[in-house]
Amino acid sequence: MKRSIIKLAIYLILSAKTPPRWPSSARTPRMVEEFSMMIFLIIILFFVFPTSIFAxxxxxxxxxxxxxxxxxxxxxxxxxxxxxxxxxxxxxxxxxxxxxxxxxxxxxxxxxxxxxxxxxxxxxxxxxxxxxxxxxxxxxxxxxxxxxxxxxxxxxxxxxxxxxxxxxxxxxxxxxxxxxxxxxxNIPTPTPTVTPSPTPLSPTNTPSPSSTPQPQSSPTTRPSFMIRQRITWGQTLN
Structure with a gap:
Protein backbone atom coordinates (compact mmCIF):
# COMPACT_ATOMS: atom_id res chain seq x y z
CA MET A 1 0.00 0.00 0.00
CA LYS A 2 2.75 2.44 0.96
CA ARG A 3 4.74 1.70 -2.18
CA SER A 4 1.66 2.28 -4.33
CA ILE A 5 1.17 5.68 -2.72
CA ILE A 6 4.81 6.54 -3.36
CA LYS A 7 4.54 5.56 -7.02
CA LEU A 8 1.40 7.63 -7.39
CA ALA A 9 3.06 10.60 -5.73
CA ILE A 10 6.06 10.37 -8.05
CA TYR A 11 3.77 10.22 -11.07
CA LEU A 12 1.84 13.26 -9.90
CA ILE A 13 5.03 15.20 -9.21
CA LEU A 14 6.36 14.54 -12.68
CA SER A 15 3.04 15.51 -14.14
CA ALA A 16 2.95 18.69 -12.10
CA LYS A 17 6.43 19.70 -13.28
CA THR A 18 5.23 19.56 -16.91
CA PRO A 19 1.64 20.79 -16.87
CA PRO A 20 -0.24 20.31 -20.13
CA ARG A 21 0.09 23.21 -22.51
CA TRP A 22 -3.46 23.57 -23.56
CA PRO A 23 -4.25 26.06 -26.29
CA SER A 24 -6.20 28.90 -24.84
CA SER A 25 -9.06 27.97 -27.12
CA ALA A 26 -9.01 24.35 -25.89
CA ARG A 27 -9.03 25.12 -22.18
CA THR A 28 -12.22 24.09 -20.51
CA PRO A 29 -13.33 24.39 -16.91
CA ARG A 30 -13.04 20.61 -16.61
CA MET A 31 -9.36 20.59 -17.64
CA VAL A 32 -8.54 23.31 -15.16
CA GLU A 33 -10.42 21.40 -12.48
CA GLU A 34 -8.48 18.17 -13.18
CA PHE A 35 -5.13 19.94 -13.00
CA SER A 36 -6.11 21.67 -9.76
CA MET A 37 -7.18 18.33 -8.30
CA MET A 38 -3.81 16.81 -9.20
CA ILE A 39 -1.97 19.58 -7.34
CA PHE A 40 -4.30 19.12 -4.38
CA LEU A 41 -3.53 15.39 -4.22
CA ILE A 42 0.19 16.11 -4.18
CA ILE A 43 -0.30 18.41 -1.22
CA ILE A 44 -2.38 15.79 0.59
CA LEU A 45 0.19 13.03 0.04
CA PHE A 46 3.24 15.00 1.14
CA PHE A 47 1.85 17.18 3.91
CA VAL A 48 -1.03 15.24 5.40
CA PHE A 49 0.40 11.70 5.24
CA PRO A 50 4.18 12.14 5.33
CA THR A 51 4.66 9.63 8.13
CA SER A 52 2.85 6.87 6.30
CA ILE A 53 5.25 7.21 3.38
CA PHE A 54 8.71 7.88 4.79
CA ALA A 55 8.72 7.29 8.56
CA ASN A 186 25.72 3.50 40.31
CA ILE A 187 29.48 3.47 39.95
CA PRO A 188 31.23 3.19 43.34
CA THR A 189 33.57 6.06 44.08
CA PRO A 190 37.09 4.66 44.39
CA THR A 191 38.57 5.02 47.88
CA PRO A 192 41.86 6.89 47.74
CA THR A 193 44.81 4.81 48.84
CA VAL A 194 46.80 6.38 51.66
CA THR A 195 50.51 6.00 51.07
CA PRO A 196 52.43 5.89 54.37
CA SER A 197 55.11 8.52 54.76
CA PRO A 198 58.63 7.09 54.85
CA THR A 199 60.18 6.98 58.34
CA PRO A 200 63.44 8.95 58.44
CA LEU A 201 66.39 6.76 59.26
CA SER A 202 68.70 7.62 62.16
CA PRO A 203 72.13 8.69 60.97
CA THR A 204 74.74 6.01 61.34
CA ASN A 205 77.84 7.07 63.26
CA THR A 206 80.81 6.16 61.17
CA PRO A 207 83.83 5.51 63.43
CA SER A 208 86.68 7.83 62.63
CA PRO A 209 89.93 6.08 61.81
CA SER A 210 92.26 5.73 64.79
CA SER A 211 95.63 7.39 64.48
CA THR A 212 98.59 5.08 64.25
CA PRO A 213 101.16 5.94 66.91
CA GLN A 214 104.45 7.01 65.40
CA PRO A 215 107.53 5.32 66.86
CA GLN A 216 109.61 7.68 68.99
CA SER A 217 113.31 7.83 68.27
CA SER A 218 115.59 6.95 71.19
CA PRO A 219 118.63 9.18 71.78
CA THR A 220 121.85 7.65 70.62
CA THR A 221 124.20 6.88 73.51
CA ARG A 222 127.82 7.38 72.66
CA PRO A 223 130.30 4.92 74.11
CA SER A 224 131.91 6.05 77.32
CA PHE A 225 135.39 5.03 76.27
CA MET A 226 135.45 7.79 73.68
CA ILE A 227 134.71 10.39 76.34
CA ARG A 228 137.40 9.02 78.52
CA GLN A 229 139.79 9.01 75.65
CA ARG A 230 139.10 12.65 74.93
CA ILE A 231 139.64 13.50 78.58
CA THR A 232 142.89 11.59 78.58
CA TRP A 233 144.09 13.41 75.53
CA GLY A 234 143.25 16.70 77.15
CA GLN A 235 145.15 15.93 80.27
CA THR A 236 148.17 14.90 78.29
CA LEU A 237 148.23 18.15 76.42
CA ASN A 238 148.29 20.06 79.66
Whole structure:
Protein backbone atom coordinates (compact mmCIF):
# COMPACT_ATOMS: atom_id res chain seq x y z
CA MET A 1 0.00 0.00 0.00
CA LYS A 2 2.75 2.44 0.96
CA ARG A 3 4.74 1.70 -2.18
CA SER A 4 1.66 2.28 -4.33
CA ILE A 5 1.17 5.68 -2.72
CA ILE A 6 4.81 6.54 -3.36
CA LYS A 7 4.54 5.56 -7.02
CA LEU A 8 1.40 7.63 -7.39
CA ALA A 9 3.06 10.60 -5.73
CA ILE A 10 6.06 10.37 -8.05
CA TYR A 11 3.77 10.22 -11.07
CA LEU A 12 1.84 13.26 -9.90
CA ILE A 13 5.03 15.20 -9.21
CA LEU A 14 6.36 14.54 -12.68
CA SER A 15 3.04 15.51 -14.14
CA ALA A 16 2.95 18.69 -12.10
CA LYS A 17 6.43 19.70 -13.28
CA THR A 18 5.23 19.56 -16.91
CA PRO A 19 1.64 20.79 -16.87
CA PRO A 20 -0.24 20.31 -20.13
CA ARG A 21 0.09 23.21 -22.51
CA TRP A 22 -3.46 23.57 -23.56
CA PRO A 23 -4.25 26.06 -26.29
CA SER A 24 -6.20 28.90 -24.84
CA SER A 25 -9.06 27.97 -27.12
CA ALA A 26 -9.01 24.35 -25.89
CA ARG A 27 -9.03 25.12 -22.18
CA THR A 28 -12.22 24.09 -20.51
CA PRO A 29 -13.33 24.39 -16.91
CA ARG A 30 -13.04 20.61 -16.61
CA MET A 31 -9.36 20.59 -17.64
CA VAL A 32 -8.54 23.31 -15.16
CA GLU A 33 -10.42 21.40 -12.48
CA GLU A 34 -8.48 18.17 -13.18
CA PHE A 35 -5.13 19.94 -13.00
CA SER A 36 -6.11 21.67 -9.76
CA MET A 37 -7.18 18.33 -8.30
CA MET A 38 -3.81 16.81 -9.20
CA ILE A 39 -1.97 19.58 -7.34
CA PHE A 40 -4.30 19.12 -4.38
CA LEU A 41 -3.53 15.39 -4.22
CA ILE A 42 0.19 16.11 -4.18
CA ILE A 43 -0.30 18.41 -1.22
CA ILE A 44 -2.38 15.79 0.59
CA LEU A 45 0.19 13.03 0.04
CA PHE A 46 3.24 15.00 1.14
CA PHE A 47 1.85 17.18 3.91
CA VAL A 48 -1.03 15.24 5.40
CA PHE A 49 0.40 11.70 5.24
CA PRO A 50 4.18 12.14 5.33
CA THR A 51 4.66 9.63 8.13
CA SER A 52 2.85 6.87 6.30
CA ILE A 53 5.25 7.21 3.38
CA PHE A 54 8.71 7.88 4.79
CA ALA A 55 8.72 7.29 8.56
CA UNK A 56 10.68 4.67 10.46
CA UNK A 57 10.20 3.55 14.03
CA UNK A 58 12.19 1.53 16.54
CA UNK A 59 10.86 -0.65 19.33
CA UNK A 60 13.10 -1.57 22.27
CA UNK A 61 12.32 -4.49 24.57
CA UNK A 62 13.85 -6.32 27.54
CA UNK A 63 16.65 -3.89 28.32
CA UNK A 64 18.89 -5.43 30.98
CA UNK A 65 20.31 -4.87 33.51
CA UNK A 66 18.33 -2.03 35.02
CA UNK A 67 21.29 -1.05 37.21
CA UNK A 68 24.89 -0.74 36.06
CA UNK A 69 27.58 -0.74 38.72
CA UNK A 70 30.72 -1.21 36.63
CA UNK A 71 32.04 0.41 33.47
CA UNK A 72 32.73 -3.00 31.93
CA UNK A 73 29.17 -4.19 32.52
CA UNK A 74 27.23 -4.78 29.28
CA UNK A 75 23.72 -3.51 28.61
CA UNK A 76 21.59 -5.57 26.24
CA UNK A 77 18.31 -4.74 24.51
CA UNK A 78 16.18 -6.24 21.74
CA UNK A 79 15.79 -3.84 18.80
CA UNK A 80 13.05 -3.99 16.17
CA UNK A 81 13.30 -1.56 13.26
CA UNK A 82 10.27 -0.90 11.07
CA UNK A 83 10.90 1.13 7.93
CA UNK A 84 9.60 1.39 4.40
CA UNK A 85 12.77 0.34 2.58
CA UNK A 86 13.63 -2.21 -0.06
CA UNK A 87 14.76 -5.68 0.95
CA UNK A 88 18.52 -5.84 1.35
CA UNK A 89 18.87 -2.23 2.50
CA UNK A 90 21.55 -2.02 5.20
CA UNK A 91 21.45 0.22 8.26
CA UNK A 92 23.83 0.62 11.18
CA UNK A 93 22.65 0.92 14.78
CA UNK A 94 24.34 2.70 17.65
CA UNK A 95 23.45 2.31 21.32
CA UNK A 96 23.49 5.78 22.89
CA UNK A 97 23.48 6.41 26.64
CA UNK A 98 22.68 9.84 28.00
CA UNK A 99 22.01 11.18 31.46
CA UNK A 100 18.49 12.42 32.15
CA UNK A 101 18.17 16.13 31.46
CA UNK A 102 21.07 16.24 28.98
CA UNK A 103 21.64 15.46 25.32
CA UNK A 104 25.26 14.35 25.60
CA UNK A 105 25.45 10.86 24.15
CA UNK A 106 28.14 8.37 25.07
CA UNK A 107 29.00 4.69 25.17
CA UNK A 108 30.38 1.77 23.20
CA UNK A 109 28.41 -0.40 20.76
CA UNK A 110 29.23 -4.05 20.08
CA UNK A 111 29.32 -4.73 16.33
CA UNK A 112 29.66 -8.50 16.57
CA UNK A 113 33.45 -8.62 16.79
CA UNK A 114 34.62 -5.53 18.71
CA UNK A 115 33.49 -2.50 20.71
CA UNK A 116 33.25 0.83 18.89
CA UNK A 117 32.74 4.35 20.26
CA UNK A 118 33.44 6.58 17.27
CA UNK A 119 34.15 8.72 15.48
CA UNK A 120 30.97 7.99 13.55
CA UNK A 121 30.68 10.60 10.80
CA UNK A 122 34.23 10.47 9.40
CA UNK A 123 36.16 7.74 7.59
CA UNK A 124 32.93 5.73 7.33
CA UNK A 125 33.03 5.16 11.07
CA UNK A 126 29.30 4.37 11.10
CA UNK A 127 30.08 1.11 9.33
CA UNK A 128 31.77 -0.10 12.53
CA UNK A 129 28.40 -0.18 14.30
CA UNK A 130 25.87 -3.01 14.52
CA UNK A 131 24.67 -3.84 11.00
CA UNK A 132 21.10 -4.89 10.18
CA UNK A 133 19.52 -5.76 6.84
CA UNK A 134 15.93 -4.97 5.93
CA UNK A 135 13.58 -7.80 5.01
CA UNK A 136 9.86 -7.17 4.49
CA UNK A 137 10.19 -3.59 5.76
CA UNK A 138 11.72 -4.59 9.10
CA UNK A 139 14.86 -5.79 10.85
CA UNK A 140 15.61 -7.01 14.35
CA UNK A 141 18.75 -7.53 16.39
CA UNK A 142 20.13 -7.78 19.91
CA UNK A 143 22.12 -4.64 20.61
CA UNK A 144 24.85 -4.58 23.26
CA UNK A 145 26.27 -1.37 24.67
CA UNK A 146 28.37 -0.26 27.61
CA UNK A 147 29.44 2.97 29.25
CA UNK A 148 32.64 4.77 28.31
CA UNK A 149 34.70 5.58 31.40
CA UNK A 150 36.81 8.05 29.37
CA UNK A 151 33.81 10.13 28.33
CA UNK A 152 32.69 12.84 30.77
CA UNK A 153 29.08 12.24 29.74
CA UNK A 154 29.26 8.69 31.13
CA UNK A 155 31.36 9.14 34.27
CA UNK A 156 28.77 10.19 36.84
CA UNK A 157 26.29 7.99 38.63
CA UNK A 158 22.59 8.79 38.20
CA UNK A 159 19.55 8.10 36.04
CA UNK A 160 20.30 7.35 32.39
CA UNK A 161 18.37 6.53 29.25
CA UNK A 162 19.39 4.47 26.26
CA UNK A 163 18.13 4.97 22.74
CA UNK A 164 19.23 3.73 19.34
CA UNK A 165 20.59 5.91 16.56
CA UNK A 166 20.19 4.66 12.99
CA UNK A 167 22.75 5.38 10.26
CA UNK A 168 22.21 4.92 6.54
CA UNK A 169 24.82 3.44 4.22
CA UNK A 170 25.75 7.00 3.28
CA UNK A 171 26.41 7.97 6.90
CA UNK A 172 23.28 9.98 7.67
CA UNK A 173 22.30 9.45 11.31
CA UNK A 174 18.89 9.93 12.93
CA UNK A 175 16.99 9.04 16.09
CA UNK A 176 13.72 7.48 15.00
CA UNK A 177 10.65 7.55 17.29
CA UNK A 178 11.18 4.85 19.91
CA UNK A 179 10.49 3.81 23.48
CA UNK A 180 13.70 4.70 25.27
CA UNK A 181 14.98 2.43 28.02
CA UNK A 182 15.65 3.75 31.53
CA UNK A 183 18.42 2.51 33.79
CA UNK A 184 20.35 3.50 36.89
CA UNK A 185 24.10 3.94 36.91
CA ASN A 186 25.72 3.50 40.31
CA ILE A 187 29.48 3.47 39.95
CA PRO A 188 31.23 3.19 43.34
CA THR A 189 33.57 6.06 44.08
CA PRO A 190 37.09 4.66 44.39
CA THR A 191 38.57 5.02 47.88
CA PRO A 192 41.86 6.89 47.74
CA THR A 193 44.81 4.81 48.84
CA VAL A 194 46.80 6.38 51.66
CA THR A 195 50.51 6.00 51.07
CA PRO A 196 52.43 5.89 54.37
CA SER A 197 55.11 8.52 54.76
CA PRO A 198 58.63 7.09 54.85
CA THR A 199 60.18 6.98 58.34
CA PRO A 200 63.44 8.95 58.44
CA LEU A 201 66.39 6.76 59.26
CA SER A 202 68.70 7.62 62.16
CA PRO A 203 72.13 8.69 60.97
CA THR A 204 74.74 6.01 61.34
CA ASN A 205 77.84 7.07 63.26
CA THR A 206 80.81 6.16 61.17
CA PRO A 207 83.83 5.51 63.43
CA SER A 208 86.68 7.83 62.63
CA PRO A 209 89.93 6.08 61.81
CA SER A 210 92.26 5.73 64.79
CA SER A 211 95.63 7.39 64.48
CA THR A 212 98.59 5.08 64.25
CA PRO A 213 101.16 5.94 66.91
CA GLN A 214 104.45 7.01 65.40
CA PRO A 215 107.53 5.32 66.86
CA GLN A 216 109.61 7.68 68.99
CA SER A 217 113.31 7.83 68.27
CA SER A 218 115.59 6.95 71.19
CA PRO A 219 118.63 9.18 71.78
CA THR A 220 121.85 7.65 70.62
CA THR A 221 124.20 6.88 73.51
CA ARG A 222 127.82 7.38 72.66
CA PRO A 223 130.30 4.92 74.11
CA SER A 224 131.91 6.05 77.32
CA PHE A 225 135.39 5.03 76.27
CA MET A 226 135.45 7.79 73.68
CA ILE A 227 134.71 10.39 76.34
CA ARG A 228 137.40 9.02 78.52
CA GLN A 229 139.79 9.01 75.65
CA ARG A 230 139.10 12.65 74.93
CA ILE A 231 139.64 13.50 78.58
CA THR A 232 142.89 11.59 78.58
CA TRP A 233 144.09 13.41 75.53
CA GLY A 234 143.25 16.70 77.15
CA GLN A 235 145.15 15.93 80.27
CA THR A 236 148.17 14.90 78.29
CA LEU A 237 148.23 18.15 76.42
CA ASN A 238 148.29 20.06 79.66
Missing amino acids: ASITLNDGTPTTISDFNQEYQVNVSLSINADDGTVYYLRGSFYQSGTNNYCGYTWNGSSWFNGPYSSNEGWKNLLQVTISSSSASAILKAKLDSNDNACKDSGNYNLKVQRFTQGGSGTFDPQNEQSLTV
